[in-house]
Amino acid sequence: MIIEPRTRGFICTTAHPTGCAENVKAQIGYIKSKGLNKGPKKVLVIGASTGFGLASRITSAFGSNASTIGVFFEKPPSEGRTASTGWYNTAAFETEAHKEGLYAKSINGDAFSNEIKAKTLELIKTDLGKIDMVVYSLASPVRTHPETGVRYKSTLKPIGNSYTNKTVDFHTGEVKDITIAPAEGDDVANTVTVMGGEDWQLWIDALQEADLLSENFKTVAYSYIGPKLTEPVYRKGTIGMAKDHLEETAFTITESLKQINGKAYISVNKALVTQSSAAIPVIPLYISLLYKIMKREGIHEGCIEQIHRLYQDRLFLDAVPTDEQGRIRIDDWEMRADVQEQVAKLWQEATTENLSKIGDLEGYRTDFFNLFGFHVEGVDYKEDTNEIVRIPGLKE
Numbered sequence: 001m002i003i004e005p006r007t008r009g010f011i012c013t014t015a016h017p018t019g020c021a022e023n024v025k026a027q028i029g030y031i032k033s034k035g036l037n038k039g040p041k042k043v044l045v046i047g048a049s050t051g052f053g054l055a056s057r058i059t060s061a062f063g064s065n066a067s068t069i070g071v072f073f074e075k076p077p078s079e080g081r082t083a084s085t086g087w088y089n090t091a092a093f094e095t096e097a098h099k100e101g102l103y104a105k106s107i108n109g110d111a112f113s114n115e116i117k118a119k120t121l122e123l124i125k126t127d128l129g130k131i132d133m134v135v136y137s138l139a140s141p142v143r144t145h146p147e148t149g150v151r152y153k154s155t156l157k158p159i160g161n162s163y164t165n166k167t168v169d170f171h172t173g174e175v176k177d178i179t180i181a182p183a184e185g186d187d188v189a190n191t192v193t194v195m196g197g198e199d200w201q202l203w204i205d206a207l208q209e210a211d212l213l214s215e216n217f218k219t220v221a222y223s224y225i226g227p228k229l230t231e232p233v234y235r236k237g238t239i240g241m242a243k244d245h246l247e248e249t250a251f252t253i254t255e256s257l258k259q260i261n262g263k264a265y266i267s268v269n270k271a272l273v274t275q276s277s278a279a280i281p282v283i284p285l286y287i288s289l290l291y292k293i294m295k296r297e298g299i300h301e302g303c304i305e306q307i308h309r310l311y312q313d314r315l316f317l318d319a320v321p322t323d324e325q326g327r328i329r330i331d332d333w334e335m336r337a338d339v340q341e342q343v344a345k346l347w348q349e350a351t352t353e354n355l356s357k358i359g360d361l362e363g364y365r366t367d368f369f370n371l372f373g374f375h376v377e378g379v380d381y382k383e384d385t386n387e388i389v390r391i392p393g394l395k396e
């Protein structure tokens with residue numbers, strides 16, 4: 001079929017297999033060209049099909065020849081309907097990994113559930129024995145609690161007062177004010193339940209109880225801080241409370257891993273266009289201004305560059321550099337004072353009329369369509385494309 005982007009706000013309901021495969025190959029090419037001095041050997045990536053999780057899987061496999069198991073929640077294709085983007089990404093990743101003789105298998109389902117945890121543990125036990133790293137890179141708006149069956153929804157709201165600021169509709173380029181009402185009722189608690197650290201801890205506890213973690217095991221989860229500008233809706237909002245909880249959980253997990261000399265890390269990553277960040281009001285405008293400055297300064301990175309730097313210059317050094325709260329910082333270039341000063345200045349100036357000049361709206365849009373395999377250079381979108389693609393190592 002001829003596959004075209006079908007967007008609804010920040011969602012795209014179609015994905016292009018060839019475009020997704022080209023994206024994955026480009027990320028693999030980047031890692032191969034850079035190499036890694038040191039890396040993991042047997043890795044479980046939870047949230048492995050898009051964004052930072054996919055980049056972590058690629059960096060592990062093609063940087064240090066790691067065997068990888070990926071867990072994710074993606075929609076398979078059916079006749080006349082494309083799969084979701086993470087499905088095609090994974091199919092391409094596994095095809096490339098298998099060509100090089102690398103072990104790569106995947107599990108598609110709800111990572112929050114006991115069933116998917118049990119299935120993953122079984123696969124590790126049978127195929128890998130013990131693993132030396134878990135990357136926890138889930139981003140989800142909902143979580144069904146495995147014990148109670150209650151379904152919690154996360155929100156992206158300020159706490160205390162409503163928040164008004166500029167935002168952009170990145171499809172039309174219209175810059176306008178948006179007001180977001182403050183959290184109410186159980187919004188904070190629910191968001192912490194979905195995006196906090198409880199599920200990360202449950203995974204590590206289950207793996208440890210099953211004796212599947214090797215000596216000096218590492219686990220890393222991803223967090224975000226961002227500038228003052230977005231604080232009310234991000235770091236001091238409902239999602240920020242969840243990130244606080246996730247960050248505290250790193251200490252609890254490290255404590256529980258003492259016997260095997262294991263350690264849990266938080267890596268604070270840069271703001272990037274992913275399916276998750278596109279959903280957060282205000283952030284797309286911030287990212288389009290940030291991209292403009294970081295590209296001009298020659299310090300722009302995507303997910304793959306970020307994760308390569310995380311492995312090469314942080315996580316696998318003998319002494320892992322962290323901030324005073326024990327977090328790894330690969331948002332260091334985003335947070336540079338000169339970068340933030342320039343973004344804050346542009347923020348004041350940004351209007352519908354000037355955004356395409358003073359910001360990188362085009363870069364934002366390209367990245368957004370690229371997420372789904374569209375607007376990828378070299379892909380012939382007029383060509384008839386088979387939407388039915390198999391993931392070779394998918395565990396049914």
Ligand SMILES: NC(=O)c1ccc[n+]([C@@H]2O[C@H](COP(=O)([O-])OP(=O)(O)OC[C@H]3O[C@@H](n4cnc5c(N)ncnc54)[C@H](O)[C@@H]3O)[C@@H](O)[C@H]2O)c1
Binds near residue numbers: 052112271
């Ligand atoms: N995008 C950013 O700007 C940014 C910046 C810093 C930190 N982070 C953090 O990085 C992490 C990953 O975010 P991302 O932006 O790469 O997101 P993403 O949307 O690209 O990836 C989310 C992944 O989680 C999987 N997933 C979602 N729900 C699931 C479920 N119930 N069961 C199994 N898998 C499920 C998806 O299949 C996908 O693989 C998040 O913790 C996010 O807060 C993101």
